[in-house]
Amino acid sequence: MSSAHAEGVSAPAGRGAVTGASVRDAALTLFAERGYHGTAMSTVAAALVIRTPSLYNHIRGKQDLLESIVVETLDAVLADHTAAVAGRVDPVDRLREATRVYALRHATHRREALVVNRDTASLPEPALSAARDRRRAHETAFRSIISEGAEQGVFAVGDARLASFAILEMSVSIARWFREDGPLTAEQVADEHAEFALRIVRYRP
Amino acid sequence: MTAAREGVTSAAVLDAALTLFAERGYHGTALSQIADVLAVRTPSLYNHMRSKQDLLQTIVSGTVRGVLADFEEATRDRTEPVERFYHAVLVYARRHATHRREALVVNRDTSSLEEPFRTRMQALRREHEHALRGLIADGVRAGRFSVTSPAVASFAVREMCVSIARWYSDDGPLRAEQVAREYTEFALSIVGVGRI
Numbered sequence: 595m596s597s598a599h600a601e602g603v604s605a606p607a608g609r610g611a612v613t614g615a616s617v618r619d620a621a622l623t624l625f626a627e628r629g630y631h632g633t634a635m636s637t638v639a640a641a642l643v644i645r646t647p648s649l650y651n652h653i654r655g656k657q658d659l660l661e662s663i664v665v666e667t668l669d670a671v672l673a674d675h676t677a678a679v680a681g682r683v684d685p686v687d688r689l690r691e692a693t694r695v696y697a698l699r700h701a702t703h704r705r706e707a708l709v710v711n712r713d714t715a716s717l718p719e720p721a722l723s724a725a726r727d728r729r730r731a732h733e734t735a736f737r738s739i740i741s742e743g744a745e746q747g748v749f750a751v752g753d754a755r756l757a758s759f760a761i762l763e764m765s766v767s768i769a770r771w772f773r774e775d776g777p778l779t780a781e782q783v784a785d786e787h788a789e790f791a792l793r794i795v796r797y798r799p
Numbered sequence: 800m801t802a803a804r805e806g807v808t809s810a811a812v813l814d815a816a817l818t819l820f821a822e823r824g825y826h827g828t829a830l831s832q833i834a835d836v837l838a839v840r841t842p843s844l845y846n847h848m849r850s851k852q853d854l855l856q857t858i859v860s861g862t863v864r865g866v867l868a869d870f871e872e873a874t875r876d877r878t879e880p881v882e883r884f885y886h887a888v889l890v891y892a893r894r895h896a897t898h899r900r901e902a903l904v905v906n907r908d909t910s911s912l913e914e915p916f917r918t919r920m921q922a923l924r925r926e927h928e929h930a931l932r933g934l935i936a937d938g939v940r941a942g943r944f945s946v947t948s949p950a951v952a953s954f955a956v957r958e959m960c961v962s963i964a965r966w967y968s969d970d971g972p973l974r975a976e977q978v979a980r981e982y983t984e985f986a987l988s989i990v991g992v993g994r995i
Binding site for chain 1: 824826827907910911947948950951952954955956958959961962965966973978981982985988989991
């Protein structure tokens, strides 16, 4: 997908090009398409035109691949959020930007989002708890923006938790339906969702 | 064992499969686990179903047809766009709180359906998506809604409702009906009711 290609991790030309990054990229594509449980390491190897044992020169195992995909994605979500709200004090700006970056990531990093949302539950402990803690940290930070806005009287929403779930989940779903060759760009879809978020919390300009 | 086996019905098999598919996923569930839950031996399940795939097909088909029937019922005798949209979203949101297992399975495991059944089910899901999008477009035409893209708004509304199945809990502080009504209010906000 574009994210990987933008980072220069495009599909390998052949045996010589295989790196840890290209193994991860191939696994990410396959996990997103077929699910973690539906992907065999031999399929990852076949996609890279190498033999299965050679994969282990680059990675420790399938579970390890899943763990690094999930952890890195969730860390990036938190980093996006922190950067988006940094220096902003107005809850309207904070909610708009926090939603925009979250929605945007789900259009530009669809594979990662699909895998995190479907396959996190397949992680063993303690990785599972670590992943859940990161998601909770993001949800809590996001929800606090809505609560602040409600306290300041700029948002008229009864239940900040419900509103926060609604906004986050509609953004997550972008990964399921967005198409790069569709009528709207990732940025347009992200802007739409930022507007929906402000509507959900009943911000009245 | 014998007594339990005699008590097992096709409905009980389907119900046990639904619980396990929802918890562990279709691929993560073995027929032997369904049999364990019912305290019968695995071969006995074949009196009630042909295969694990058969169970999944029954669950998905019943659910997507149920969603379409809900929609039809909610909009049939209504003509006003806000009313039609309100009731269509309300039944959809409510279903995701009251039929959580079905929603989780349909949303995660439809991709595990065998063809041609998979294509047929996806067409039925698309039918609901287009119907809801149509209601939004109707509202925009009638000057009651304000959205840039009825398609994006319809995805947002549907997916937000679907997500209820992922977090709603019967023993949580909110009742299914409250959650359904709150989410329907969110949906009205999304399409911009009252902003014109």
